[in-house]
Amino acid sequence: xxxxxxxxxxLPVTPGDPASISCRSSQSLLHSDGHIYLDWYLQKPGQSxxxxxxxxxxxxxxxPDRFSGSGSGTDFTLKISRVEAEDVGVYYCMQALxxxxxxxxxxxxxxx
Amino acid sequence: QVxxxxxxxxxxxxxxxxxxxxxxxxxxxxxxxxxxxxxPPGRGLEWIGYVYDSGTTTYxxxxxxxxxxxxxxxxxxxxxxxxxxxxxxxxxYFCTKIVASGSSDHWGQGILVTxx
Numbered sequence: 001x002x003x004x005x006x007x008x009x010x011l012p013v014t015p016g017d018p019a020s021i022s023c024r025s026s027q028s029l030l031h032s033d034g035h036i037y038l039d040w041y042l043q044k045p046g047q048s049x050x051x052x053x054x055x056x057x058x059x060x061x062x063x064p065d066r067f068s069g070s071g072s073g074t075d076f077t078l079k080i081s082r083v084e085a086e087d088v089g090v091y092y093c094m095q096a097l098x099x100x101x102x103x104x105x106x107x108x109x110x111x112x
Numbered sequence: 113q114v115x116x117x118x119x120x121x122x123x124x125x126x127x128x129x130x131x132x133x134x135x136x137x138x139x140x141x142x143x144x145x146x147x148x149x150x151x152p153p154g155r156g157l158e159w160i161g162y163v164y165d166s167g168t169t170t171y172x173x174x175x176x177x178x179x180x181x182x183x184x185x186x187x188x189x190x191x192x193x194x195x196x197x198x199x200x201x202x203x204x205y206f207c208t209k210i211v212a213s214g215s216s217d218h219w220g221q222g223i224l225v226t227x228x
Contacts, residue, residue, distance in 0.1 A: 039215045041157075048206055048222050049157065054215040061217075092157055096214025100172040101159040 002027050002095050006104035012112045019080040021107045023093035028073045029056075037097035040069055040078045043106075044089040052091075053078065085111055114139040116207050116220035124201075124227050130194040134207030134220060135187070142166065142185050145210035148192045150203040151222070158203075162210055163190055197227045 003026040013019045029038050036056035041049040051060040053069040056076060066081040080087060090106040120132035134146065147162035161171035163181040171179050180193040194201055204224050208216035 035213070037214055039213070041216075048219040049216070050219065051215055051217050054211070054213045054217075060215075094157070094159075099170055100161075100174065101214060103157040103159070106156050 001100055002029075002098055002102050004093055004095055004102050004104040006091075006093060006107050009105060009107055011107055011109045013080075013083045013109060014112045015085060016082050019083050019087075019109060021078045021091050021093075021109075023071075023076045023078070023104050025074045025076075025095055027098070029076075029095050029097045030073060031097055036072065036076075037095060038069075038071070038076050039094045039096060040067075041092045041094065042087075042089050043092065044086075047089075049092065083109070083111075114209055114218045116209065116218055118205060118207050118220045118223040120223060120225070122224055122226060124197055124225060126198055126227055127196055130192070130197050130201060130225055130227070132192045132205055132207075132223060132225070133189050134191070135189050136209070137188070139209075140185075141183055141188050141190055146183070146190045147208045147210050147216060148181065149206045149208060149216065151206070152200075152203045153224075160192065160205075199227050201225070202227045 005024045007022045038056045040053040043049040057069040068079045090108050093104040115137045117135045124130045145162050145164040148160040163169045169181050178195045183190045204222040206222045207220045209218040
């Protein structure tokens with residue numbers, strides 16, 4: 001299985017400040033079709049996860065442009081340009097290159 | 113807008129079979145891939161598998177010997193069965209719709225299943 005490792009696991013942020021979450025995979029997530037099969041999800045407190053970014057850097061429908069994704073091969077980053085109170089929750093990366101799909105441990109973002 | 117709703121027993125005895133159904137509204141299940149993901153209390157997410165094309169399946173190898181997924185296109189539902197459950201199967205179970213990238217773009221609200 002591809003192992004996904006996130007850091008940090010806890011991220012206190014002041015509203016208006018930027019935030020960054022790292023995700024590393026044990027194997028390259030680059031498919032022969034040229035796409036990176038890496039997703040980012042946010043699970044807000046008491047809710048189901050919601051898709052933020054797919055194929056590494058594509059925002060899902062309705063996701064604010066303060067969220068962005070980057071990276072290649074095995075190192076990926078989710079960036080929030082200016083954190084808002086509604087961004088609190090647990091962020092997960094997930095690889096969809098290889099069966100079984102696997103998730104990172106999660107990064108809990110909260111407001112200072 | 114596609115909506116998903118899980119249903120089934122919230123309590124299952126050890127060694128018995130967990131059975132859940134996901135009812136889809138706002139779209140036909142015939143045209144997409146559908147998955148199950150679970151989350152033990154206070155822990156992270158585990159991908160269980162997906163079903164598509166009226167019954168073609170792909171499972172997580174770690175669960176494959178105990179898991180069966182199926183589709184009922186007449187009811188616009190898909191289902192999950194996990195046999196020989198133990199306390200380790202206690203989790204919130206989510207059903208999701210998958211797009212071409214493998215991403216789950218729509219999720220149900222989740223259903224807590226306790227094995228005890």
